[in-house]
Amino acid sequence: MASILNIANVFTGTRIAVLPLIFYAGYKDIPMLGVTIIAYSGIVDSLDGIVARKFNCATKFGEMLDAISDASMFVVALLTAMIFGYAGIAPSITLLALGVVNAGGRIIFIKRTGVITNFRSYASEVLGGVTFWVLVCTFLDYYIDTALWLLCLFSVIIIIHDYWRILTYPIEEVASE
Amino acid sequence: MNNLFVLHSYHGMSDGKTMLFSVLLIIIFSIFFPLFTWRFIRDIKNLKLFNSSVDDIRKKIDLQDRVFGWFVAMSMLSFVLVAALSVVIK
Numbered sequence: 001m002a003s004i005l006n007i008a009n010v011f012t013g014t015r016i017a018v019l020p021l022i023f024y025a026g027y028k029d030i031p032m033l034g035v036t037i038i039a040y041s042g043i044v045d046s047l048d049g050i051v052a053r054k055f056n057c058a059t060k061f062g063e064m065l066d067a068i069s070d071a072s073m074f075v076v077a078l079l080t081a082m083i084f085g086y087a088g089i090a091p092s093i094t095l096l097a098l099g100v101v102n103a104g105g106r107i108i109f110i111k112r113t114g115v116i117t118n119f120r121s122y123a124s125e126v127l128g129g130v131t132f133w134v135l136v137c138t139f140l141d142y143y144i145d146t147a148l149w150l151l152c153l154f155s156v157i158i159i160i161h162d163y164w165r166i167l168t169y170p171i172e173e174v175a176s177e
Numbered sequence: 178m179n180n181l182f183v184l185h186s187y188h189g190m191s192d193g194k195t196m197l198f199s200v201l202l203i204i205i206f207s208i209f210f211p212l213f214t215w216r217f218i219r220d221i222k223n224l225k226l227f228n229s230s231v232d233d234i235r236k237k238i239d240l241q242d243r244v245f246g247w248f249v250a251m252s253m254l255s256f257v258l259v260a261a262l263s264v265v266i267k
Contacts, residue, residue, distance in 0.1 A: 087187065122242050123245050126253065140190050150253075158249060169238065
């Protein structure tokens, strides 16, 4: 329990705690509140790893909590934008579906290696960063449908690349890590 | 350019905020595009120097992954620049 309840995980957990505020921002039509929450989440995301190393409390649970926070932010912000008319339905649904396919690849990787580990690729890290900015664009009403469709296109390219890596990566190398 | 990047208005952001955000995106582009370009060239060079008989295969996979990642980042940032410029140069 002590390894789960540490400063880095509490820090990361606040990203999940503020998610209802995004829905509230959409419901009350306060776009700048939505932008503020997304910005807060982005800043915490880039700092929580540093905090974990600084206080020597990096855990596997923390790594998974970080990934869950990223996915939750993506789903809640995009659904809110779609429900309250900030973004088109077609690109939002397509992007959410691609997110599910992307997550499926991570599950295949866990099954292949037999180790609960988060598959990482540089392209998907870049995609994660760009997704954060596209969510900001959604609430700022900035080229939003174009941005979402372009993100769909790049997601397809990266998913194909990641699946190829997931299916061909030498398993014994991961198991020995 | 504006035909490529259709500026829909779902809830009508003010022109001032749109301009401010575009300037922010141009600043981000100016910082990150050279950074990713440098990393891309560096890792292409490393990949060319890679000796598969001596070096670890895991290292080669990592290098290929890096090169692909930096290329994707540069491509995405190019779209960011076009979008931002289409607002600034109107």
